[in-house]
Amino acid sequence: MAEVQQKESGDGKKGKPKKMHIHVDFTPMVDMNMLLITFFMLCTTLKKPQTMEISMPSNDKNITEEDQTKVAASRAITILLGGQDKVYYYSGQPDYTDYQTLSETTFGADGLRAVLQDRNREIVTQLEDLKKEKLETGMTDEDFNKKASEIKNVKTAPVVMIKGSDASTYKNLIDALDEMHLCGISKYAIVDITEGDQFLIDNYESKGALSSQIDTSKL
Amino acid sequence: MPRVKVKRKSTLIDMTAMSDVTVLLLTFFMLTSTFVQKEPVQVNTPDSVSEIKIPETDILQILIDQDGKIYMSLDRPADKAAVLEDVAAQYGMELTAEEISKFRTLPTFGTPIAKMKSFLALTSDQQDKALKGEVNGITAGIPCDTTKNAEGFDDKNEVKVWVKSARAANGNLRIAIKAAAGTPYPTIRNLMTSLQDIRENRYNLITNLKNIKEEERVVIK
Numbered sequence: 039m040a041e042v043q044q045k046e047s048g049d050g051k052k053g054k055p056k057k058m059h060i061h062v063d064f065t066p067m068v069d070m071n072m073l074l075i076t077f078f079m080l081c082t083t084l085k086k087p088q089t090m091e092i093s094m095p096s097n098d099k100n101i102t103e104e105d106q107t108k109v110a111a112s113r114a115i116t117i118l119l120g121g122q123d124k125v126y127y128y129s130g131q132p133d134y135t136d137y138q139t140l141s142e143t144t145f146g147a148d149g150l151r152a153v154l155q156d157r158n159r160e161i162v163t164q165l166e167d168l169k170k171e172k173l174e175t176g177m178t179d180e181d182f183n184k185k186a187s188e189i190k191n192v193k194t195a196p197v198v199m200i201k202g203s204d205a206s207t208y209k210n211l212i213d214a215l216d217e218m219h220l221c222g223i224s225k226y227a228i229v230d231i232t233e234g235d236q237f238l239i240d241n242y243e244s245k246g247a248l249s250s251q252i253d254t255s256k257l
Numbered sequence: 258m259p260r261v262k263v264k265r266k267s268t269l270i271d272m273t274a275m276s277d278v279t280v281l282l283l284t285f286f287m288l289t290s291t292f293v294q295k296e297p298v299q300v301n302t303p304d305s306v307s308e309i310k311i312p313e314t315d316i317l318q319i320l321i322d323q324d325g326k327i328y329m330s331l332d333r334p335a336d337k338a339a340v341l342e343d344v345a346a347q348y349g350m351e352l353t354a355e356e357i358s359k360f361r362t363l364p365t366f367g368t369p370i371a372k373m374k375s376f377l378a379l380t381s382d383q384q385d386k387a388l389k390g391e392v393n394g395i396t397a398g399i400p401c402d403t404t405k406n407a408e409g410f411d412d413k414n415e416v417k418v419w420v421k422s423a424r425a426a427n428g429n430l431r432i433a434i435k436a437a438a439g440t441p442y443p444t445i446r447n448l449m450t451s452l453q454d455i456r457e458n459r460y461n462l463i464t465n466l467k468n469i470k471e472e473e474r475v476v477i478k
Contacts, residue, residue, distance in 0.1 A: 083291060087464070209438035
Protein backbone atom coordinates (compact mmCIF):
# COMPACT_ATOMS: atom_id res chain seq x y z
CA MET A 39 0.00 0.00 0.00
CA ALA A 40 1.57 3.18 -1.02
CA GLU A 41 0.17 6.31 0.43
CA VAL A 42 0.55 9.58 -1.21
CA GLN A 43 0.19 12.19 1.43
CA GLN A 44 -0.63 15.66 0.49
CA LYS A 45 0.59 18.41 2.70
CA GLU A 46 -1.87 21.18 3.19
CA SER A 47 -0.32 24.33 2.01
CA GLY A 48 -2.42 26.54 4.26
CA ASP A 49 -4.23 29.06 2.14
CA GLY A 50 -4.55 26.74 -0.82
CA LYS A 51 -3.38 29.10 -3.42
CA LYS A 52 -3.71 27.80 -6.87
CA GLY A 53 -0.86 27.57 -9.26
CA LYS A 54 1.71 26.72 -6.61
CA PRO A 55 3.07 23.21 -7.12
CA LYS A 56 1.91 20.94 -4.32
CA LYS A 57 4.57 19.31 -2.22
CA MET A 58 4.22 15.54 -2.54
CA HIS A 59 5.18 13.33 0.34
CA ILE A 60 5.46 9.71 -0.60
CA HIS A 61 5.34 7.14 2.14
CA VAL A 62 5.08 3.42 1.56
CA ASP A 63 3.68 1.38 4.38
CA PHE A 64 5.83 -1.66 4.90
CA THR A 65 3.77 -3.30 7.63
CA PRO A 66 2.16 -5.99 5.44
CA MET A 67 5.56 -6.73 3.91
CA VAL A 68 7.02 -7.28 7.35
CA ASP A 69 4.06 -9.51 8.25
CA MET A 70 4.63 -11.66 5.24
CA ASN A 71 8.38 -11.89 5.86
CA MET A 72 7.84 -12.90 9.45
CA LEU A 73 5.51 -15.66 8.31
CA LEU A 74 8.06 -16.93 5.83
CA ILE A 75 10.84 -16.83 8.43
CA THR A 76 8.70 -18.81 10.84
CA PHE A 77 8.01 -21.33 8.11
CA PHE A 78 11.69 -21.75 7.28
CA MET A 79 12.69 -21.98 10.92
CA LEU A 80 10.20 -24.73 11.59
CA CYS A 81 10.56 -26.78 8.43
CA THR A 82 14.30 -26.83 7.95
CA THR A 83 17.36 -27.84 9.86
CA LEU A 84 20.54 -25.88 10.07
CA LYS A 85 22.79 -28.64 11.24
CA LYS A 86 24.03 -31.15 8.82
CA PRO A 87 24.36 -34.59 10.28
CA GLN A 88 27.87 -35.73 11.10
CA THR A 89 29.09 -39.01 9.81
CA MET A 90 31.67 -41.61 10.56
CA GLU A 91 33.39 -43.32 7.72
CA ILE A 92 34.04 -46.95 8.17
CA SER A 93 35.39 -49.64 5.95
CA MET A 94 34.86 -53.25 6.74
CA PRO A 95 37.08 -56.04 5.50
CA SER A 96 35.77 -58.13 2.67
CA ASN A 97 34.46 -61.47 3.84
CA ASP A 98 35.42 -63.18 0.65
CA LYS A 99 35.79 -66.89 1.29
CA ASN A 100 38.60 -67.17 -1.22
CA ILE A 101 41.08 -65.25 0.87
CA THR A 102 43.87 -67.59 1.79
CA GLU A 103 45.42 -67.93 5.21
CA GLU A 104 48.49 -66.02 4.06
CA ASP A 105 46.49 -62.96 3.12
CA GLN A 106 44.95 -62.70 6.51
CA THR A 107 46.94 -60.57 8.84
CA LYS A 108 47.98 -62.33 11.94
CA VAL A 109 48.25 -60.07 14.91
CA ALA A 110 50.86 -60.56 17.57
CA ALA A 111 49.16 -61.33 20.87
CA SER A 112 51.08 -58.57 22.60
CA ARG A 113 49.59 -55.96 20.31
CA ALA A 114 46.02 -57.20 20.34
CA ILE A 115 43.36 -55.75 22.56
CA THR A 116 39.84 -57.10 22.47
CA ILE A 117 36.94 -54.95 23.58
CA LEU A 118 33.72 -56.73 24.42
CA LEU A 119 30.53 -54.72 24.47
CA GLY A 120 28.13 -56.09 27.01
CA GLY A 121 24.55 -55.29 27.89
CA GLN A 122 23.52 -52.26 29.98
CA ASP A 123 26.32 -50.12 28.51
CA LYS A 124 28.99 -52.28 30.11
CA VAL A 125 32.31 -52.73 28.41
CA TYR A 126 35.05 -55.27 29.05
CA TYR A 127 38.49 -55.76 27.59
CA TYR A 128 41.35 -58.19 27.58
CA SER A 129 44.70 -58.13 25.86
CA GLY A 130 46.22 -60.89 23.83
CA GLN A 131 44.90 -64.37 24.44
CA PRO A 132 42.36 -64.74 27.23
CA ASP A 133 42.71 -67.33 29.96
CA TYR A 134 39.31 -68.97 29.96
CA THR A 135 39.78 -70.61 33.35
CA ASP A 136 40.40 -67.33 35.14
CA TYR A 137 37.48 -64.92 35.17
CA GLN A 138 39.78 -62.03 36.03
CA THR A 139 41.42 -62.21 32.64
CA LEU A 140 38.64 -59.81 31.67
CA SER A 141 38.56 -56.28 33.07
CA GLU A 142 35.49 -54.12 33.21
CA THR A 143 35.66 -50.46 32.37
CA THR A 144 33.38 -47.59 31.31
CA PHE A 145 32.92 -45.48 28.20
CA GLY A 146 33.95 -42.36 30.13
CA ALA A 147 37.17 -40.41 29.74
CA ASP A 148 38.85 -42.21 32.64
CA GLY A 149 37.63 -45.62 31.52
CA LEU A 150 38.30 -47.11 28.12
CA ARG A 151 40.09 -43.98 26.90
CA ALA A 152 42.62 -44.09 29.72
CA VAL A 153 43.27 -47.78 29.10
CA LEU A 154 43.74 -47.42 25.35
CA GLN A 155 45.79 -44.23 25.50
CA ASP A 156 48.02 -45.85 28.07
CA ARG A 157 48.58 -48.78 25.72
CA ASN A 158 49.07 -46.42 22.81
CA ARG A 159 51.12 -43.88 24.77
CA GLU A 160 53.87 -43.41 22.23
CA ILE A 161 51.55 -42.65 19.33
CA VAL A 162 49.26 -40.42 21.38
CA THR A 163 52.16 -38.25 22.55
CA GLN A 164 53.54 -38.02 19.02
CA LEU A 165 50.15 -36.98 17.72
CA GLU A 166 49.86 -34.31 20.40
CA ASP A 167 53.29 -32.96 19.46
CA LEU A 168 52.24 -32.90 15.84
CA LYS A 169 49.10 -30.95 16.74
CA LYS A 170 51.18 -28.37 18.60
CA GLU A 171 53.54 -28.13 15.66
CA LYS A 172 50.57 -27.57 13.38
CA LEU A 173 49.36 -24.68 15.52
CA GLU A 174 52.78 -23.09 15.62
CA THR A 175 53.87 -23.49 12.03
CA GLY A 176 50.50 -23.30 10.28
CA MET A 177 50.95 -26.63 8.55
CA THR A 178 48.36 -27.46 5.90
CA ASP A 179 45.69 -30.03 6.68
CA GLU A 180 47.00 -32.26 3.94
CA ASP A 181 50.49 -32.40 5.45
CA PHE A 182 49.04 -32.90 8.88
CA ASN A 183 46.89 -35.84 7.83
CA LYS A 184 49.81 -37.43 6.02
CA LYS A 185 52.11 -37.12 9.01
CA ALA A 186 49.37 -38.27 11.39
CA SER A 187 48.70 -41.41 9.41
CA GLU A 188 52.43 -42.10 9.26
CA ILE A 189 52.56 -41.95 13.03
CA LYS A 190 49.47 -44.08 13.43
CA ASN A 191 50.59 -46.81 11.06
CA VAL A 192 53.80 -47.81 12.78
CA LYS A 193 54.36 -51.54 13.12
CA THR A 194 54.07 -51.52 16.89
CA ALA A 195 50.66 -49.87 16.97
CA PRO A 196 48.07 -51.81 18.94
CA VAL A 197 45.32 -53.60 17.09
CA VAL A 198 41.87 -53.44 18.60
CA MET A 199 39.08 -55.92 18.03
CA ILE A 200 35.59 -54.71 18.84
CA LYS A 201 33.12 -57.47 19.55
CA GLY A 202 29.54 -56.62 20.31
CA SER A 203 27.45 -59.08 22.27
CA ASP A 204 23.78 -59.61 21.47
CA ALA A 205 22.79 -57.49 24.46
CA SER A 206 24.72 -54.41 23.35
CA THR A 207 23.30 -51.54 21.33
CA TYR A 208 24.32 -49.46 18.34
CA LYS A 209 25.28 -46.62 20.67
CA ASN A 210 27.89 -48.83 22.35
CA LEU A 211 29.43 -49.57 18.97
CA ILE A 212 29.60 -45.87 18.06
CA ASP A 213 31.11 -45.04 21.46
CA ALA A 214 33.76 -47.69 20.96
CA LEU A 215 34.55 -46.39 17.47
CA ASP A 216 34.80 -42.90 18.94
CA GLU A 217 37.43 -44.08 21.37
CA MET A 218 39.45 -45.50 18.46
CA HIS A 219 39.38 -42.04 16.91
CA LEU A 220 40.40 -40.29 20.12
CA CYS A 221 43.12 -42.75 21.00
CA GLY A 222 44.78 -42.56 17.60
CA ILE A 223 44.23 -46.22 16.84
CA SER A 224 44.11 -46.77 13.12
CA LYS A 225 44.00 -50.55 13.16
CA TYR A 226 40.73 -51.78 14.51
CA ALA A 227 38.10 -54.20 13.37
CA ILE A 228 34.51 -54.97 14.17
CA VAL A 229 34.44 -58.70 14.66
CA ASP A 230 31.63 -61.12 15.45
CA ILE A 231 31.57 -62.26 19.03
CA THR A 232 32.53 -65.86 19.64
CA GLU A 233 31.06 -68.30 22.13
CA GLY A 234 34.27 -68.09 24.12
CA ASP A 235 33.98 -64.32 24.47
CA GLN A 236 30.36 -64.58 25.54
CA PHE A 237 31.44 -67.16 28.10
CA LEU A 238 34.09 -64.77 29.42
CA ILE A 239 31.45 -62.09 29.98
CA ASP A 240 29.06 -64.52 31.68
CA ASN A 241 31.86 -65.90 33.81
CA TYR A 242 32.99 -62.41 34.80
CA GLU A 243 29.47 -61.39 35.74
CA SER A 244 29.08 -64.49 37.93
CA LYS A 245 32.55 -63.93 39.42
CA GLY A 246 34.04 -67.18 38.22
CA ALA A 247 31.12 -69.45 39.06
CA LEU A 248 31.20 -70.90 35.56
CA SER A 249 34.90 -71.76 35.64
CA SER A 250 34.15 -75.17 37.11
CA GLN A 251 32.01 -76.03 34.10
CA ILE A 252 34.90 -75.77 31.66
CA ASP A 253 35.71 -79.05 30.04
CA THR A 254 39.46 -78.92 30.68
CA SER A 255 40.11 -81.85 28.39
CA LYS A 256 39.12 -79.68 25.43
CA LEU A 257 41.52 -76.88 26.20
CA MET B 258 -4.82 30.16 31.52
CA PRO B 259 -4.50 29.06 27.98
CA ARG B 260 -4.37 25.39 27.47
CA VAL B 261 -1.13 23.91 26.23
CA LYS B 262 -1.79 22.68 22.82
CA VAL B 263 -0.83 19.02 22.39
CA LYS B 264 0.60 18.52 19.02
CA ARG B 265 -1.09 15.62 17.32
CA LYS B 266 1.52 13.16 16.15
CA SER B 267 1.06 10.55 13.53
CA THR B 268 1.15 7.00 14.92
CA LEU B 269 2.59 5.65 11.72
CA ILE B 270 5.83 3.77 12.37
CA ASP B 271 8.30 3.46 9.58
CA MET B 272 8.56 -0.23 8.86
CA THR B 273 11.25 0.03 6.20
CA ALA B 274 14.10 -0.83 8.55
CA MET B 275 12.17 -3.70 10.04
CA SER B 276 11.46 -4.99 6.57
CA ASP B 277 15.18 -4.84 5.76
CA VAL B 278 15.99 -6.95 8.78
CA THR B 279 13.36 -9.56 8.06
CA VAL B 280 14.39 -9.90 4.44
CA LEU B 281 17.98 -10.42 5.55
CA LEU B 282 16.93 -13.08 8.04
CA LEU B 283 14.79 -14.77 5.45
CA THR B 284 17.65 -14.87 2.97
CA PHE B 285 19.91 -16.32 5.63
CA PHE B 286 17.48 -19.10 6.47
CA MET B 287 16.79 -19.90 2.86
CA LEU B 288 20.45 -20.20 1.98
CA THR B 289 21.84 -22.02 4.97
CA SER B 290 19.17 -24.51 5.87
CA THR B 291 18.11 -27.78 4.37
CA PHE B 292 14.62 -29.14 4.51
CA VAL B 293 13.83 -31.75 7.10
CA GLN B 294 13.37 -35.02 5.34
CA LYS B 295 10.18 -36.82 6.08
CA GLU B 296 11.00 -40.01 7.86
CA PRO B 297 8.47 -42.64 8.83
CA VAL B 298 9.98 -43.14 12.24
CA GLN B 299 11.72 -40.85 14.68
CA VAL B 300 15.34 -41.87 14.95
CA ASN B 301 17.70 -40.49 17.57
CA THR B 302 21.20 -41.06 16.31
CA PRO B 303 24.01 -41.56 18.81
CA ASP B 304 26.64 -38.85 19.40
CA SER B 305 30.18 -39.08 18.19
CA VAL B 306 33.25 -36.88 17.95
CA SER B 307 33.64 -37.46 14.23
CA GLU B 308 33.50 -34.20 12.32
CA ILE B 309 33.11 -35.37 8.75
CA LYS B 310 30.08 -33.96 6.99
CA ILE B 311 27.92 -36.16 4.87
CA PRO B 312 27.81 -35.35 1.15
CA GLU B 313 24.51 -33.99 -0.10
CA THR B 314 23.91 -36.01 -3.21
CA ASP B 315 24.11 -39.64 -4.29
CA ILE B 316 23.15 -41.02 -0.94
CA LEU B 317 21.43 -44.28 -0.21
CA GLN B 318 20.23 -43.88 3.31
CA ILE B 319 19.43 -46.96 5.32
CA LEU B 320 17.28 -46.03 8.26
CA ILE B 321 16.98 -48.39 11.20
CA ASP B 322 14.58 -47.71 14.03
CA GLN B 323 14.69 -48.79 17.65
CA ASP B 324 12.92 -52.09 16.89
CA GLY B 325 15.28 -52.97 14.07
CA LYS B 326 12.92 -52.20 11.19
CA ILE B 327 14.86 -51.20 8.09
CA TYR B 328 13.83 -48.43 5.69
CA MET B 329 15.62 -46.97 2.72
CA SER B 330 15.64 -43.71 0.85
CA LEU B 331 17.34 -42.60 -2.33
CA ASP B 332 17.81 -38.97 -3.21
CA ARG B 333 17.40 -39.08 -6.97
CA PRO B 334 13.92 -39.90 -8.32
CA ALA B 335 15.36 -41.24 -11.58
CA ASP B 336 17.47 -43.74 -9.64
CA LYS B 337 14.47 -44.76 -7.62
CA ALA B 338 12.42 -45.69 -10.65
CA ALA B 339 15.29 -47.67 -12.14
CA VAL B 340 15.92 -49.48 -8.86
CA LEU B 341 12.27 -50.39 -8.38
CA GLU B 342 11.98 -51.78 -11.91
CA ASP B 343 15.14 -53.79 -11.43
CA VAL B 344 14.08 -55.22 -8.07
CA ALA B 345 10.55 -55.98 -9.29
CA ALA B 346 11.96 -57.80 -12.30
CA GLN B 347 14.12 -59.95 -10.04
CA TYR B 348 11.09 -60.99 -8.05
CA GLY B 349 9.01 -61.54 -11.18
CA MET B 350 6.62 -58.69 -10.54
CA GLU B 351 4.92 -56.52 -13.13
CA LEU B 352 4.46 -52.91 -12.12
CA THR B 353 2.42 -50.37 -14.02
CA ALA B 354 3.84 -47.01 -15.08
CA GLU B 355 1.50 -45.36 -12.60
CA GLU B 356 2.89 -47.39 -9.73
CA ILE B 357 6.44 -46.54 -10.69
CA SER B 358 5.69 -42.83 -10.87
CA LYS B 359 4.07 -43.06 -7.45
CA PHE B 360 7.20 -44.71 -6.12
CA ARG B 361 9.35 -41.91 -7.54
CA THR B 362 7.70 -39.40 -5.23
CA LEU B 363 8.01 -41.50 -2.09
CA PRO B 364 10.47 -40.06 0.42
CA THR B 365 11.15 -43.38 2.13
CA PHE B 366 10.20 -46.94 1.42
CA GLY B 367 10.30 -49.93 3.66
CA THR B 368 8.01 -52.84 2.99
CA PRO B 369 8.69 -56.35 1.77
CA ILE B 370 8.74 -56.36 -2.04
CA ALA B 371 5.79 -58.77 -2.12
CA LYS B 372 3.66 -56.06 -0.48
CA MET B 373 4.91 -53.26 -2.73
CA LYS B 374 1.87 -53.33 -5.02
CA SER B 375 -0.65 -53.02 -2.22
CA PHE B 376 1.55 -50.40 -0.51
CA LEU B 377 1.69 -48.22 -3.61
CA ALA B 378 -2.07 -48.44 -3.99
CA LEU B 379 -2.59 -46.72 -0.63
CA THR B 380 -3.12 -43.02 -0.13
CA SER B 381 -0.18 -41.03 1.17
CA ASP B 382 -1.66 -40.90 4.69
CA GLN B 383 -2.17 -44.62 4.70
CA GLN B 384 1.36 -45.17 3.39
CA ASP B 385 2.78 -43.32 6.38
CA LYS B 386 0.77 -45.56 8.64
CA ALA B 387 1.82 -48.66 6.75
CA LEU B 388 5.47 -47.77 7.26
CA LYS B 389 4.80 -47.66 10.98
CA GLY B 390 3.20 -51.10 10.72
CA GLU B 391 -0.31 -49.87 11.44
CA VAL B 392 -2.00 -51.16 8.30
CA ASN B 393 -3.23 -54.73 8.30
CA GLY B 394 -1.56 -57.06 5.85
CA ILE B 395 1.51 -54.89 5.27
CA THR B 396 4.51 -55.51 7.44
CA ALA B 397 6.82 -52.56 7.96
CA GLY B 398 10.54 -52.76 7.30
CA ILE B 399 12.58 -54.37 4.55
CA PRO B 400 13.42 -57.97 5.46
CA CYS B 401 17.09 -58.56 6.22
CA ASP B 402 17.13 -62.18 7.17
CA THR B 403 20.58 -63.71 7.03
CA THR B 404 19.51 -67.28 7.61
CA LYS B 405 20.30 -69.35 4.57
CA ASN B 406 17.95 -71.78 2.87
CA ALA B 407 18.74 -75.35 1.85
CA GLU B 408 20.72 -74.23 -1.22
CA GLY B 409 22.84 -71.88 0.83
CA PHE B 410 21.22 -68.65 -0.38
CA ASP B 411 19.57 -66.14 1.87
CA ASP B 412 16.64 -65.46 -0.42
CA LYS B 413 14.75 -63.60 2.27
CA ASN B 414 17.37 -60.87 2.44
CA GLU B 415 15.76 -58.11 0.39
CA VAL B 416 18.12 -55.43 1.70
CA LYS B 417 20.88 -57.02 -0.34
CA VAL B 418 18.76 -56.95 -3.50
CA TRP B 419 17.83 -53.29 -3.03
CA VAL B 420 21.39 -52.16 -2.30
CA LYS B 421 22.77 -54.16 -5.18
CA SER B 422 20.41 -52.65 -7.73
CA ALA B 423 20.87 -49.18 -6.25
CA ARG B 424 24.60 -49.61 -6.82
CA ALA B 425 23.93 -50.79 -10.37
CA ALA B 426 21.77 -47.72 -11.03
CA ASN B 427 24.29 -45.24 -9.67
CA GLY B 428 27.96 -46.08 -9.36
CA ASN B 429 28.79 -43.04 -7.23
CA LEU B 430 26.30 -43.96 -4.58
CA ARG B 431 27.38 -43.72 -0.96
CA ILE B 432 25.69 -45.79 1.66
CA ALA B 433 24.76 -44.02 4.86
CA ILE B 434 23.41 -45.92 7.81
CA LYS B 435 21.25 -43.95 10.17
CA ALA B 436 20.32 -46.02 13.15
CA ALA B 437 18.72 -45.22 16.48
CA ALA B 438 21.07 -45.20 19.47
CA GLY B 439 19.13 -47.98 21.15
CA THR B 440 19.04 -50.37 18.19
CA PRO B 441 20.05 -53.84 19.36
CA TYR B 442 23.47 -54.82 18.07
CA PRO B 443 22.37 -58.05 16.31
CA THR B 444 20.30 -55.99 13.84
CA ILE B 445 23.31 -53.85 12.99
CA ARG B 446 25.48 -56.94 12.68
CA ASN B 447 22.98 -58.52 10.28
CA LEU B 448 22.97 -55.43 8.12
CA MET B 449 26.76 -55.17 8.16
CA THR B 450 27.23 -58.79 7.14
CA SER B 451 24.62 -58.40 4.40
CA LEU B 452 26.51 -55.40 3.05
CA GLN B 453 29.80 -57.27 3.30
CA ASP B 454 28.30 -60.15 1.35
CA ILE B 455 27.64 -57.89 -1.61
CA ARG B 456 31.07 -56.27 -1.26
CA GLU B 457 29.83 -52.95 0.00
CA ASN B 458 32.66 -52.48 2.44
CA ARG B 459 32.70 -48.73 2.80
CA TYR B 460 29.85 -46.86 4.29
CA ASN B 461 29.01 -43.95 6.53
CA LEU B 462 27.38 -44.04 9.91
CA ILE B 463 25.31 -40.96 10.61
CA THR B 464 25.77 -39.47 14.06
CA ASN B 465 25.26 -36.25 15.96
CA LEU B 466 28.16 -34.11 16.97
CA LYS B 467 29.36 -34.64 20.50
CA ASN B 468 31.43 -31.95 22.14
CA ILE B 469 34.05 -33.18 24.50
CA LYS B 470 36.27 -31.02 26.63
CA GLU B 471 39.77 -30.44 25.38
CA GLU B 472 41.29 -31.77 28.61
CA GLU B 473 39.35 -34.99 28.22
CA ARG B 474 40.76 -35.69 24.79
CA VAL B 475 44.08 -36.91 26.07
CA VAL B 476 43.91 -38.38 29.52
CA ILE B 477 47.48 -39.61 29.93
CA LYS B 478 50.20 -37.35 31.22
